[in-house]
Amino acid sequence: MTEPIDTTASRRSARERPFPLRLPFRSDGLASMGAILLGLFVLIAVFGHWLPIGDPEAIDVGARLTRPSGGFLAGTDALGRSELPRLVQGIRTTLLVAGTSVLITVAISTMLGVLAAYFRGVVGEVIIRIADVLFSFPALLLAILLIAIVGPGQKGVVISIALICCPLMIRVVRAAALGVVNRDFIVAARVGGANHVRIIFVHVLPSIAGAAVVQGTYALCVGMLAESGLSFLGLGLQPPAASLGSLVNEGSQYLPVAPWLVLIPGVLLALIIMSVNLVGDGLRDMLDVRGAEVRR
Template identity: 35%
Template sequence: MKRSMKEFYYKLSKNKSALVGGYLIIILIIIAIVGPFLTTFDPVEPDYGAKLEGPSAEHWFGTDNHGRDIFTRIIHGLSITMTIGFFSTLLGGVTGVLVGIVSGYYGGKVDAVIMRLMDILLAFPGILLALALVSILGANTQNVILAVAISAIPTFARIVRGSTLATKNLEYIDAMKALGASDARIIFKHILPNISSPIIVQASLYIATAVLSASGLSFLGMGAQPPSPELGAILSDGRDYMWDAGHIALFPGLVIMLIVLAFNVLGDGMRDALDPKMNK
């Protein structure tokens, strides 16, 4: 295990941008966990005597239209946005993996029914599907996680189904069947570990999509509700002050960009490191 981790890190380290993305993600996670305990301003309490102030020594990122410190709100919002990204990817990924591996392993009518359902979900753009689901379920953080997770299921399911189809007819799987191993044992002990690479890569890439979707929903007023300091909500607060106080939208926009960029470059690097076809 240690040797395989060292080999993976060695291959990943060849892609400098992916390594930088990985370190940036670690830093952002640490800030999201520790940062809220170190801030001195209240992220939701208004201070109308300090409204629309520009960046200064006291307010590093300035203040918003309610006088709230933007740096403090971003630190608190980072944990909310990344939590939505991680949990929606976890929920959608686990469900999609189970659906995809069952579909690919059993085939036949089971495969046909499941894949047609996945095709229906894929017919809608992810953000549009999430928006429709939140509109039905109600606008709050929990429903955003559920909506973004549901939009992730078909992508994971199709990737896992394809990998399962390529793996289930290999000789060692036939040998396990001949020895009388149960379907559950074959699926979870022998197939799943051997198709984990594309799942890990897709998960790292989808977190970026989930963060964008969550921020987009909050920007539209369909996600975290005021006065929540979710990054998309902070960005939405600044759209009416783009010319007079552009810093309100600038800094949360930059943080969202950093999160998405970090996970995308890390995902690309992990794909190169885990895919044997990419290694010479």
Template identity: 40%
Template sequence: MTSHLETAHDSATPESGETPEVPRTPWSRFRRRFRTQRVGLISLGYLIFVVGIAVLAPLLATDSPNAQDLRAVLASPSGEHWLGTDDVGRDVFSRLLYASRTSLLAALLAVAVALGLGLVPGLVAGYARGRIDGIVMRIADALMAFPPLILAVALVGVLGPGLTNAMIAVGIVFSPRFLRILRGAAMSIREETYIEAARGLGCSSVSIIGRHVLPNVLSPLIVQISFAAGTAMLAEASLSFLGLGVQPPDASWGAMLGRSYRFYDRAPWVVLFPGIAIALTVLAFNLLGDALRDSLGREER
């Protein structure tokens, strides 16, 4: 009898004699899954590097970003000007560093506006349904019916050119995306058992949305923020390229492209470096969003 119990016990115990560690909290599960996302880790590291460059730009820059040297117009990369100069003799390396501040600030501002406009209506529409949902979704559908860049240009035309106005316009254009994602998540969560229990206990709708619905929509919201940040940076570059974003002499990667593309045949470096910066940063945001989506999803087993 004893040998039979020992055999059964041995068969149920792992060969190593140790119980495998199973993450019990959402944060520990996220960390375990995100560590396996090599591309996501590289993207996160690159974005941290860009943020560090933006913060330390005054210390890293070799020259003032707006200082002109008309004796060195369109100078090729050298020991004095590491990435060459632009059409009025400004150091491209220094302007590239300072432009990272503008581009990151533009992405942050656009995402903040989009989130501010889409968060509450999306949660309320998804939870309340009915007439409120119908009204909110018709407004969102009307905004999404316009081509995003054309609508942003029209809004900038009304508000006036400038980085802040341009990013407010981009945020308004992006807000229906946040709204629809939050609405869908809220519609799914409102049918959960714990929501029914909260209603049965007499909790108000505002309390249920704030305490139960909002924390459970953070996963898709974080992923959407990552994707939107990259798209907002690309939109800022497009508007600055058209002269509707950052105004001279301030620098952004899009503004640098908009001013220098006319000289790409004579000085390709003035187009190459800001173009690479935009492409890599937008790609990093998108790849990070993919990694977050895979890491924040529900366990399959």
């Protein structure tokens, strides 16, 4: 005789454990490596100024263009300034500028993309057409044009990066939201009398958060490359502020005699971007963004 199954206990257990516990990147070695490397750079950016590495603006004329050695671990520049504290400052500036730009990009693009998918018709068409027009411009040319209007400096760089990252992210978020706005739980919310604001913030946004986060990591890479490119052209942060891009720009004038002034900040920038890419790939797999899009 078959024994009865305690369905009450099963339902209670399911409520207490709605999904299996998974550690981030537990089975993804590359993503774990990227997360560790990125975390290390963030720690350097946050706490680097407390390290006993000297003043980034201290000048030692007698040590101009000194090779990396025990006294100067990353060498010195043309003015005799130690490169190590300037590299720490450059990492902090690059992450801060790119991170601020991405936060602005994610906030604006996510909302506009959801609105374009939810309110079809005139509102959606206007948003997506503006995004298409901005997306048709070369990114660097658009950034240079905006900086020519706003002026060089941190404010102009942040606005420029946000402007060049927004169009693609609007399209990605809109595509993800289009697969959500007509699902059964959205229709049920409308029938139940929920207003547009509640449906968007309570139902739609949480459903496309994974796609927005993954796209945000891509925007962070673009932001760091854009900031470095603008600083390399002399349109980014102005002295005495230093970023990895401006350090490469300054060192390029002495490349034949002091290649470390270009190689070290260039390698650091490549490592940061690589770590963000690895974390983004891990987040995509962990959040199952592609699988979620297929299921919709």
